[in-house]
Amino acid sequence: MPQEQGPLICPGHSRPVAGIEFSRETEDGVFLISACHDKTAMIRSGETGDWIGTLEGHKGAVWGAALNPPATHAVTCSADFSAKVWDALTGDELYTLQHKHVVRCAGWAPDSTRFVTGGKEKHLRLFELGEAAPADPLLLQGHTACVKVCHFIGDRQTLLSAGEDKTMRLWDLRTGSTQREIEFSGSVNSVELTADGRIMTVAAGTEVSFWDLTSWQCLKRFSLGVIAANGYGVNSASLHPNRKAFVAGGGNFWVYQHDFETGEELACNKGHHGPVYGVRFTPDGKAYASAGDDGTIRFWNFAPPEDGAAADATAAAAAPES
Structure with a gap:
């Protein structure tokens, strides 16, 4: 068999990389965002892996990072009990949102007007993004352990979340109630x-x-x-x-x-x-x-x-x- 070409290695982080996500295809291309225990997130070209910028400001490990659909904004989630909203084009920190425990995940609505966070608080926080800093989030409660995943499904009104309680929940954000639960083996x-x-x-x-x-x-x-x-x-x-x-x-x-x-x-x-x-x-x-x-x-x-x-x-x- 012919010798396989090795991978392109992208250095830069100095601790474990907790997660990666590609953006959708945008007018400026595709981007990759990474979350790392070195207290940073990085944005790279999704085509070449070339470094574009580093989001610095957290005081603890960054467990999750998410770009909005047009890749103009990012949310990072940290062990310092906060989530931060960033201008992904300039790297400027826009808002810091305090939580009561480690934040593990975030997800953007398709229209980029709202986002959700989850983590060791065992519930979700739904933030509306406007001209002012997001405040008074809607709390979605039901999980019994750390929430590790949160995604909008289809539109800005439907959300799924899952985590260490081996359960996935589908939420109707108009009522804040669970529509469906799916159990997993782990x-x-x-x-x-x-x-x-x-x-x-x-x-x-x-x-x-x-x-x-x-x-x-x-x-x-x-x-x-x-x-x-x-x-x-x-x-x-x-x-x-x-x-x-x-x-x-x-x-x-x-x-x-x-x-x-x-x-x-x-x-x-x-x-x-x-x-x-x-x-x-x-x-x-x-x-x-x-x-x-x-x-x-x-x-x-x-x-x-x-x-x-x-x-x-x-x-x-x-x-x-x-």
Whole structure:
């Protein structure tokens, strides 16, 4: 087999990278935002990985970061019991929003007029973004443990959240009530939505599952226990835009490619020197990024193996390193 090209390594962070997210395609391109325990978030080109800017100001680890749809604003979430709103074009800090415990995640409404935060408070805070600093957020209560994921679904009135209580909740923001609850076998560590908002990819416990967001039926579920060999679970998963493959990463330092239809392992990428906390495909599907405990972000080219090549790729990945 030909020698595979190694990943593009993006240094810059000095502590574990807790998560990564690509922006949507914008007039200025695609951007990648990373959250890191070195108290910063970084914005990079989503095409080249080139550094664009660093958001500095938190006094504790940054656990989550999210760009709004046009990538003009960002929210960062920190162990210093605060979330910060930033001008993503200039890097200026706009607002600091105090919480009562560690903030782990944030999500923007499609129209960028509101955003939500979640974390160890066990509930969600919904902020309206206007000319003045957001105040008096709506509290959404129901979770019994740390909230690790929050996303708007479809419009500005529907929200999902999930976390360490192994439960996903769907909220109607007009009433502040829960519309639906889904139970998982382990902590929900990552949720990704397809660009068209039709499919949800969930990494929970040792499983990756895929859900139809119209019927809320589970389409596929795969156990990836090999990733969780040392107890970290599957930390993150991402579905390719053509829905033929997905990637996943977790506690055993490697990043895996799988066939979407069968769950068969297609390839295994080695290189990280610690657990992998985030994996995401680029919007065009030509590459994916991974990040983790070693403080690096790595861009991997994605080329689906030809028919019959999956077994060869799996065998090569299982071979001991020289």
